[in-house]
Amino acid sequence: MNDASLVSAAASASAAPAPAATSPLRASPGRRAWQRFRRNRLALVCLMLLGALVFISLFAELLSNDKPIVVRHNGHYYFPIVQTLPETTFGGDFETPTDYLDPFIREQLAQGDNFAIFPLNPYHHSTINYFSKEPNPAAPSADNWLGTDDRGRDLLARLIYGFRVSIFFAIVVATLCTLLGVLYGAIQGFFAGWTDIAMERFGEIWGSMPQLYMLIIFSALFARSLGLLIVLLVAFDWLLISAYVRAEFLRNRALDYVRAARALGQSRRRIMFRHILPNSLTPVITLVPFMMVGTISALTSLDFLGLGVPPDTPSLGELLSQGKANLDAWWISLSTFVVLVGTLLLLVLVGDALRDALDPRKQLEGAP
């Protein structure tokens, strides 16, 4: 009578060409999913690349900054990257913070024993290159490797910081959506009945509000900020997660292991969080990368429309709209496009492999 499951197990075993290298039997379900994920070479490379990029972007200030990391001037050592030093320190005339890109300061720092170690790309995302040899937007050159935007800001610096803003924005939104959605869906699915009906109707009403109008209205009412955007995106995106969690809870609560826990006298809260929740998270985990893709796209399009982040924040969407306004400055659109597509592609490939690894039909693989 179980031959049908044998057939499907065998079929899925043959669908994956490489059999398990290490025994998948002696491991928790999560570990087995990881082993299946690892078998997908492309996704593994994507995940590592994505992880490396995110990690590196954490140190963007050390990579791309208009302040030197270390300066030696007349026998004194300075760390301008963490210090604010007036120009007078280096023989300038004013008490204002030093502009290290000023040819005069550069000259001062090159005299005698003096030296300055600049980051790899000596521009911050807000640095305007006043000393550019070409009018803005300037084409790629030895000074600005990817050129500058129409305000004379270094494009590479904008992209590095813009990537960081996008990816962390997506991580925050996805995390908050997951927390909210799991909690809401769990309560719905676990208590079912009237609780479920009432919460479901609320969710439907909430979800039918026009998100874009709300964004426009709120960006008119309040000062534009990342925090406001996070609140507004989370306010609507959690609905998707809660729908999945609700369905999983409704399915799992009727299974025998939940009834067995009730027969043991286990409390409702424990049953919910200890028994049903871990078994309901699979679709949520699968959704997270795609949700991040959606969030990055949403942020980019809002910025493109000018409804997104505050004007001085580095943003990929704002660069795209600059690219549209300056079609002859091909380097703006092209490099932004490459960064955006690269990021989204990495996320999609990782998400795709994750979905395969967590596919319940493949859980049977290698089962006794």
Add this chain to the structure above:
Amino acid sequence: MSLLDVRDLRIAFGARTVVDGVSFTLEAGEKLALVGESGSGKTVSAFSLLRLLPDAKLAGSVQFDGRDVLTMDDTAIQQLRGKDIAVVFQEPMTALNPVLRIGAQIAEAITLHEGLAKAAAWQKAIAALARVGIPQPEQRAQSFPHQLSGGQRQRVMIAMALACKPRLLIADEPTTALDVSLRQQILELLDDLRRETGMAILLITHDLNLVRRFADRVAVMERGHLVEQGDTQSVMLAPQHPYTQKLVASRPQRTVGPAGTGLVLSADKLSVDYSVPGKGLRGWFQRQHFRAVSEVSLQLAPGETLGVIGESGSGKTSLAMALLHLHGSQDKVHGEIRVGDATWRTADRAAQRRLRRIVQVVFQDPLSSLSPRRTIEQIVGEGLEIHEPALNAEARRMRVEQALRDVELTEAGEVAPLLARYPHEFSGGQRQRIAIARALVLKPQIVILDEPTSALDVTIQQQILQLLARLQSQLGLSYVLVTHDIDVVRAMAHRVMVMKDSQVVEAGTLDDVLGAPRSDYTKMLVASAG
């Protein structure tokens, strides 16, 4: 020349060989049973006769009426499927298309293979339905699958398979999803149709009772090998191969001791009303009730087993859930259930928790009753965390290990290496032992067994029943054994209760009820169990 001649059939999925060197023949009009436990390769072998498994690598030869099935092109095999060789699947609900009228589904097969016009095909479909004994076939042809009962659906499947007068019918566990009383009818129907049309039948089953009654010849499979074949009488009476001997001897043996005296559990005029949505507009506001158990009374003594027999829908599982106080929150339970001195109804939360310790449960499907993401130690130890919070981790582990030893679940005599494993690492029988250990670790007095062996293979079933019987006599446990299987009741129960349509039809001691049944229903049950 034989109708079907299978020689040295080998089937592999990827690198794994699931069937290795199977040979058998089938003559026209003959009934051959392919027997084996789950994973023996019997279904895979039968489906390969039609090349129905796209991922399977096939080798050897399958000659049907002198033509080699394995080498013929796709057009030819499509002609063969449904026309010359037809299949009846195990689960009629999933094998029928739920959004097509059954008449249309049968007519489709007829149009496909005989090229008839729509009206003519429809007429033939009605005739096919009449032939399999569906009443009012003209009206029934207009029904959707969900409007039919399980037995009727299986008849529709058979009508569909036979519509084109196949010469070979492959029946994959055709009666497993049906109730006992229907099994007999379906088998008789198949046999009548075979006599009428002279087709051969290849029956795939794990049920030896079915084989005894139905097949001319039997072929026994074990782990992809065909270990024995011959005519049914001689194989069943004098099996040669050790595996066949084990299989034939696996009919449950009675090893239980006598029951004690006293009273641990009683129910008085217990009724369970299920809450179901009402019909029409009023259903939006009012819920209606469906009586699943009606006025059932029972008593259970220490060390006694009460067998509750019934078909699906008879209310036996609802009764078990009510005894466990696990019915749905909107369902109503009337009547009194006494566990020792307490009742579920009057107990407060703390008292209910104490009762949970006394009454434990083992479910039918050990895979779904164990959370896949928890280790064995966590699963078995959970009850201790709730009921004996004073135990420290070390003491709790000792108790868990003891419970696993009690259910004889060890690896090379050791329990410790099993604790950190997950349920998927165990076989079905081992999982059921874990579920029993989870109940036992609390030292309960009463264990409700809800079809404890029906998801297991026959040889494993026997081991689990013996374990339950031994635990009963050692620990003085009382069982309420809910099952549809008379053999299991015969092996385990002291007293028997037969349920049908939410009522108790007959109750009494085992010998009285099964030895001298009074009601027609019980008589039919006993007769069909052979």
